[in-house]
Amino acid sequence: MTNKKIPDIIIGRLPLYLRALERMTTEGAIVTSSKELGEWVGISAAQIRKDISQFGEFGKQGTGYNIDFLSKKLREIMNIDRVWDVAIIGAGDIGHGLARYQGFLDRGFRVALAFDIDPEKIGTKIGDVVVEDISKMVVSINDADVKIAMIAVPADNAQDVAEKLVKAGVKAILNYATIIINVPEDVRVQYIDPATHLQWMTYYL
Amino acid sequence: MTNKKIPDIIIGRLPLYLRALERMTTEGAIVTSSKELGEWVGISAAQIRKDISQFGEFGKQGTGYNIDFLSKKLREIMNIDRVWDVAIIGAGDIGHGLARYQGFLDRGFRVALAFDIDPEKIGTKIGDVVVEDISKMVVSINDADVKIAMIAVPADNAQDVAEKLVKAGVKAILNYATIIINVPEDVRVQYIDPATHLQWMTYYL
DNA sequence: TAGATTGTTAATCGATTAACAATC
DNA sequence: TAGATTGTTAATCGATTAACAATC
Numbered sequence: 001m002t003n004k005k006i007p008d009i010i011i012g013r014l015p016l017y018l019r020a021l022e023r024m025t026t027e028g029a030i031v032t033s034s035k036e037l038g039e040w041v042g043i044s045a046a047q048i049r050k051d052i053s054q055f056g057e058f059g060k061q062g063t064g065y066n067i068d069f070l071s072k073k074l075r076e077i078m079n080i081d082r083v084w085d086v087a088i089i090g091a092g093d094i095g096h097g098l099a100r101y102q103g104f105l106d107r108g109f110r111v112a113l114a115f116d117i118d119p120e121k122i123g124t125k126i127g128d129v130v131v132e133d134i135s136k137m138v139v140s141i142n143d144a145d146v147k148i149a150m151i152a153v154p155a156d157n158a159q160d161v162a163e164k165l166v167k168a169g170v171k172a173i174l175n176y177a178t179i180i181i182n183v184p185e186d187v188r189v190q191y192i193d194p195a196t197h198l199q200w201m202t203y204y205l
Numbered sequence: 206m207t208n209k210k211i212p213d214i215i216i217g218r219l220p221l222y223l224r225a226l227e228r229m230t231t232e233g234a235i236v237t238s239s240k241e242l243g244e245w246v247g248i249s250a251a252q253i254r255k256d257i258s259q260f261g262e263f264g265k266q267g268t269g270y271n272i273d274f275l276s277k278k279l280r281e282i283m284n285i286d287r288v289w290d291v292a293i294i295g296a297g298d299i300g301h302g303l304a305r306y307q308g309f310l311d312r313g314f315r316v317a318l319a320f321d322i323d324p325e326k327i328g329t330k331i332g333d334v335v336v337e338d339i340s341k342m343v344v345s346i347n348d349a350d351v352k353i354a355m356i357a358v359p360a361d362n363a364q365d366v367a368e369k370l371v372k373a374g375v376k377a378i379l380n381y382a383t384i385i386i387n388v389p390e391d392v393r394v395q396y397i398d399p400a401t402h403l404q405w406m407t408y409y410l
Numbered sequence: 411t412a413g414a415t416t417g418t419t420a421a422t423c424g425a426t427t428a429a430c431a432a433t434c
Numbered sequence: 435t436a437g438a439t440t441g442t443t444a445a446t447c448g449a450t451t452a453a454c455a456a457t458c
Contacts, residue, residue: 009425015404019385033439040385045439046427053441061440062434079407086403093305097298098399103360103383107400108407147410148403155308172406174399178308180224180245188406192397194303194379195312198291198353199220201377201393202284202313205352214449238415250415251451258417266416267458416457427446434439 010051014078016041017048021071033064080108087141087170089161090152091116091124091131094176098150099127109148113140117157134161141168148172155179162189215256219283221246222253226276238269285313292346292375294366295357296321296329296336299381303355304332314353318345322362339366346373353377360384367394 020040024032034045034052041048052058052070055077059065075081086109088095099111111127115134122133132140141149149170151158158177165173172188175181183189225245229237239250239257246253257263257275260282264270280286291314293300304316316332320339327338337345346354354375356363363382370378377393380386388394 007425011408012405014408015401018404019383019401023385035439044427046429047425049439049441050426057441059440060434061432062438064439077408078404079410080404084403084407084410093298093302097302100298101399103398103400107404109400109403148406150399171410172403174402174406178224180228188409190402190406192399192402193308194306194355194397195308195314196220196224197379197395197397198289198314198377199223199283199285199312200217201353201379201395202289203216203219203282204393205284205289205376212449240415249451251453252449254415254417255450262417264416265458266456267414269415414458416455418454418456420451420453422451423449425446425448427444429444430442432440432442434437 006054010054011078013041013043013051014074016043017051018071018074018078021067021074024067025071029067031064031066032070034059037065075108078108082108083110084108084148085110085112085144085146086148086150087111087113087115087137087144087146087165088126088129088150088152089115089134089137089165090154090176091118091121091126092152094152095150096126098152099129101127112144112146115140117153137161138164138168141165141170146170148174150174150176151181152176211259215259216283218246218248218256219279221248222256223276223279223283226272226279229272230276234272236269236271237275239264242270280313283313287313288315289313289353290315290317290349290351291353291355292316292318292320292342292349292351292370293331293334293355293357294320294339294342294370295359295381296323296326296331297357299357300355301331303357304334306332317349317351320345322358342366343369343373346370346375351375353379355379355381356386357381 034048038045038048058070058073088098114129114131115137116131117134121131124131149165155177158179159181162181166183174190176192178193239253243250243253263275263278293303319334319336320342321336322339326336329336354370360382363384364386367386371388379395381397383398
């Protein structure tokens, strides 16, 4: 039942489930079980069932889960049964990589805007969008009603950019800058930092 | 005490602590407390103390923690009190961004090797390294005794690359390809996938 | 000494697993 | 019907928090 608060840790597993289901679809499967799905994502069958049952009864006893149906439901739950426009701030290597990343469109996202401060980059095209002057960012994002942004600027400018994004109405930020940014409570931030990920593994080497 | 198994969840927080401590250092601080550090990283003071005490007694009652000393200890624990050579597989946008990423060197990593399959890219320089032919990857990585690699190739080739990396002796893989790769148990894999991170946030929008 | 803060124990909280009735 | 698998409850496990003696 969706009226009680679902723990973050469960929400964090839903994209994994969906990705595995999508993979199964491409391999031609129609139904799966909590056992099989669990093996794909490395999580116990009991936990898969428990997680999914937080949102409704999507399976059938004796049969398992219809993959298309469960995928659809997961997309609804995660709010990706639509396409979200996203903005990229910073048109360097990372910004370029993101703009040209092929994995967004079929997973609910479209790069709609890109910004940079460098006059040489403004006006050039990355992916399908033209890089705009960062001074127009707040207005453009506001006008386009974009709620999701990815920060790919140097660490020194990240906090400043974040504050402008908040002003523009952005509610979710994916931050590639190696710095913790401060934003209001109702704005979500995720960090992607290769060095931190590597450090997490060196402990075990 | 280091003889009992430390939970993964604690290991995962150590890089956050270290990053905050490094930031404090640049701001000129000498000592900190579990309370202050906790506020920086958004974790309770009790938990900070508990985590740190898993590895030894690094603080002083009444005073707190010496930032330099604690940083040094954390680096030792995480095995980054040395520089790890890393290899980049794939010299596209993401590979380029990684090769030129400034945050590696002062955090324990050096990009030592890069590979691509495209003849046009082989021989060119990205960051400080020359892109080698991917067919030489296993031998080169083996010779250089590199244990850490970052996969930045298309999803279709990721599993194949991963298997070659394992053959070359790599024990830690940071995977930017949008696909789950299968490797032996003693090889660690971390995934970086912007779409998955975004999906994690759209639930709350 | 008085105040502050650690390291650690015990209490609480939450998440995972095991088990099984319901049922396809 | 017999076999399989869900959804859910109870039991277990592990992580977080609260509290406080030790001590700088």
